[in-house]
Amino acid sequence: MFKQMSVTILTGMIVTSNVTSIEASDKEKGLLDPERIVNIAHRGASGYAPEHTMLAYEIGHKKLKADYIEIDLQMTKDGHLIAMHDETVDRTTNGKGAVIDKNLAEIKQLDAGSWFNDLYPSNAKMSYRGLKVPTLNEIFERYGKKANYYIETKSPNVYPGMEEKLLKTLAQYGLSSGKIKPGQVMIQSFSQESLQKIKYLDPNLSLVQLLEAKEIKNISKNQLYTIKSYAVGVGPSFKGLTPISSQMIREEHLLLHPYTVNEESDMHRMLDYGVTGVFTNFADRFNEVRQQHTSR
Template sequence: MGKKLLFLFAAFAALYFISGCSNEHAAVAGQAGHDTRSTPPIVIAHRGASGYAPEHTIPAYRMAEKMDTDYIEIDLQMTKDRQLIAMHDDKVDRTTNGTGSVKELTLDQIKSLDAGSWFNQKFPGEADSGNHDLSIPTLQEVIQTFGKQANYYIETKKPAEYPGMEDELLKVLKKNHLIHSGAENRKVIIESFSADSLKRLNDRYPQLFLVQLGYPEKMDLPAISRYADAVGPDYQGVTESFVRKAHEEQLQVHPWTVNSVSDMKRLTGFGVDGMFTNYPDKADDITQSP
C-alpha cells in the first residue's frame, strides 16, 4: 500500500473516531496518521549543534539537546567491518587528522583519529581544548548516550556504495527498541537522497517516517508521496508555492540548511514543517515565538 493511501485511510479513520469523541480524544486520534503540518516547525540539529561544536560528535549532539532541539541529525557511513558511524563525508580527510575512504577503514582505525581539532582551527571563536580528545561515534554509541529521551533524524548516505546499509540500520534501531511493527513512531525519522534506499525501507517498515532529500525544481512530488512522508529540499529553492504543492500531496517540508534568522522567519512564513540548522538555538527562538 502506498504512503498516500495509508495517509487517506488514517485520515478517514480519524474523522470517524472524532465524530464520537471529546476534543482531547480527537487530538489523540489525529496523531495516528502522517500529519502534513507541524506547528510550530520542528527544529533539526544539522550534524548536531555543528555551528558551535565539531559536527557529528557527542558534544555537538549534547549541545543540541541542551538547546531543546526536536531532532538530532545523524549522517551514516559504513566502515570496512560494516559498522555504522556518524559522519557526513565518505572520506575522513575533512573532519579528522586521517585520510582515506570510510569503507576502506575498520572501526578501530577510525576510532584512533582526532575528530575535533580541525574545528578549533577553522572556527577559533568556538574553539574548545576538549575537542582534541574527540572520536567519531558509532550510531549505537549515539543512541546509547541519549537513549529514548532524544529523537533521531538519520540519513543513509550514498547507500549504493554500502550494500546492506539499510539492514544494518534496522538492526541497530530494533536492538534499541526504536522501531517496531504497528503504529507509526516519530522517535526516528529516516532521510536520504536515494529514492531506492527509502523505497527499500518503506517496503520493510511502511510505518517509518521517511524523507526524500533533493532540490525543489527536480522533485516529483506525486511520485515521492507514494513512498515518503516528507521532502527535504535545499532551502534556497523553497517557495510558498512549493510548500503548498507538497502539502497537497500530503508531504511535509523540511528544508536544509537554514542558518540565518531572516531565512528562518521567511520559511516559517511559507508554512514549512521543520528545518535543518547548525544553530538550533536561533531556530528555537523563532519557531517558539508567538
C-alpha cells in the same frame, strides 16, 4: 529606578510565560503533525561544536532543546555504522582516506574535533581536541528512547547492506517502528531506491525524500505523488524552495523540512512559506525565531 526595574522584571516574566506556553502547546502535537514546526539539530549543534560528535549531539539535544538530532551514516570496512557526513575522513578528522577502506579500530584512533578549533577559532575549546567519531550503537546507547532521531543513509550505493544494518541496529535498541512513537525515528536519503528498500523492510518507519535545490525548483505534482507513495515528507535545499513549491508540497499533506537554514532572515522566510520544520546548525536561533513566528 525600583519601579522601572519591577516593570522590566514583570515584562520578562510575561515573555517567558508566553514562550513556555507556546513550547508546551507545540509539544502536545505529534512529531508528524503538519501543524507542528520541528527543530532539527543538523549534525548535532554543528554551529557550536565539531559536527557528528557526541558533544555536538549533547549540546543540540539537552542545551539547545532541538526536537531531533540528525545523524549522517557511513559504514566502515568491517561493517560498523558511524556518524560522519563525508565518505572520506579528510575534512573532519586528522586522517586521510575513504571510510569504506578503514575498520572501526582505525576510525577510533582519529581526532574528530581539532579541525573545528582551527576552522572556527572564535568557538574553539580545548575540550574539542581529541573527540572521537561515534558509532550509531554508541549514540543509541547514550540516548535510547529519550531522543528523536533524523538519520540519513549517505551514499547507500557505496555501502551494500546499509539499510539492513540500520534496521537491525534500530531493532537492537527497541527503536523499530512498532516500539516507538510515530516520527521518533525519521529516515532520510537523497536515494529514492534506499528509501523504498527501507519501506519494504519496515513499512511503518517515517521516511523523508531529500531534494537538491535544482530538483525542488522544478518539482511537479506527479513527482510529489510518487514521493507520497513511500515517504511522509520532503527535505529540500532551502535555496531552491519557493512559495509555490511549498504550497504544492503542503497540499499533498507532506511534511516540509528544508536544509540547512542558519540565518534568521531565511528562517523567517521559510516559516512564511509554511514549512513544518528546518535543519539548522543553530537550534537555539531557530527556537527564538519559531517562538516569534508562533506568537504573531
